[in-house]
Amino acid sequence: MNTKAIYAACLFAALNICTLSARAEAADVTAKTYTYGTHLDIKKVLSLKEDAAPSCGVVNAQLIYLDSQHKTQVLDYRKFADGCNADN
Incomplete structure (x- = not known):
């Protein structure tokens, strides 16, 4: 078998894991x-x-982040829709 194919298969398997x-x-x-x-x-x-908001207004938002311990955290919050920026 081709060496390049073996390396590619190993890399693909590692990325999937x-x-x-x-x-x-x-x-x-x-x-x-x-x-x-x-x-x-x-x-x-x-x-x-x-x-998704059809116009300017308050929407639900979610932030996914890593903390200082490298643990994944999820934070739900409310904010003005990004579409509101054009209304100023």
Whole structure:
């Protein structure tokens, strides 16, 4: 068998294992709801999502991040929709 094909197969398998473990870790995390004064320990932001809003207004949003212990955390909060920026 070709050496390059073996290396490619090993790399593909390693990437799949890393992806599965990351998904398993994210699935175990329960979302916390932000309240005023909540201490945030954010080392790295992984993703930001918000509900689709047809116009300017308050929407639900979610922040997924790594804390200083490299654990995945999920934070639910409310914010003005990104579409509101054009209304100023």
